[in-house]
Amino acid sequence: MDKWIRIFFYTFMVLLFMNGCNSTKGTEDIFQYKGSFVGDNSAIANIVHQLPGGEHIEEIELNTSVEPFGIVLTYDWMESEKRYIETAINNATFIFTLVQNAGWITFHFNDYEYKLGKVELQKWYGDELREYSSEDELKKQIETFLEDESKVKLLIGA
Template sequence: MTNTMRRLFFSLLVLFLLNGCYSTNANEDLFDFKGSFIGDNSAVGNIVKQLPNGQHLKGFELKTKEEPYGIILNYEGIEAEEIEKKYKETAIYNATFIFALVQNAEWVTFKFEDQVYQLTKENLQHSYGADLSDYSSEDDLKKRIQKYLEDENKRSEIL
C-alpha cells in the first residue's frame, strides 16, 4: 500500500509540475509587449500571432539592416465573403497594434495571397491624429481602430 501511495504522489507531483510549466498566450495582454523592438524576434512573433488572422500568418521578416526598420508579414488561407475588405481591415488593425507596441517599427508590409499593402507609422498616426505610442491599453486602441474600420472612406484614406 505504501508503494502505491508513493507512486500516486509522485505521479501527481509530476502532473502539477508539467501543468505549471505549460503556458498559453491566450490570456496574455498584448500590451505586455509594449516597448519591444523590431530586433526582438520573439516579442514581434508573439504580437503578430495574437493579432487578427494570426493563425493565417505563414511567416514574417524583420528588416533591421538599415533604417527605417520594418516588418513583412506573409499571410495565406484567409477566407471571407468580402476578401479585399478583410485584407484591409487586417492590415489597418494589425499595423496599428504593431506601431503602438514596437518602438522602432516604421513600416509594415502585408502580403496576402493576391494583395500587398504597406503602411507607415507616420501616415497612420497622421490619419488617426494621435501618437500611437501614447496608448496604454488594448481597449482604448481597439476603440480608435473601430472608428476607421467602420468607414470605407477612412479605410481607403489609410491605405
C-alpha cells in the same frame, strides 16, 4: 449520506482538475510587449500571433539593416479584400503602438499587398500611437476609424 459526500467530493475534484487543464492562451496581455524593438524576434512573433489572422502567419521577416526598420508579414489565408484591409490596419496599429522602432509594415495576403507606414498611420488617426496603454482603448479607436470607408480608402490608396 457518506456515499453522497464521497460522490460530491470526487465530482468536485474532477471539475477542479478539468478547470486546471484549461488553456490560458488568449488571456496574455499583448501590451506586455510595449516598448519592444523590431530586432526582438520573440516579441514580434508573440505580438503578431496574438493579432487577427495570427494563426495564418506563414512568414515574418524583420528588416533591420536600414532605417526606418520594417516588418514583412506573409499570411496563408483566404478571405475577402475588405477583411485583409481591416486586418492590415488593425495589426499595423497594434504593432506601431507596441514596437518602438517599427517604421513600416508590409502585409502579404495571397494576391494582395498593403504597405503601411507609422507616420502615415499616425496622421490618419491624428494621434501618437505610443500614447495608448490598453488593448480596449486601442481597439475602440481602430473600430471607429474602420467604420468610415472613405477614410480607409484614403489610407490604403484604393
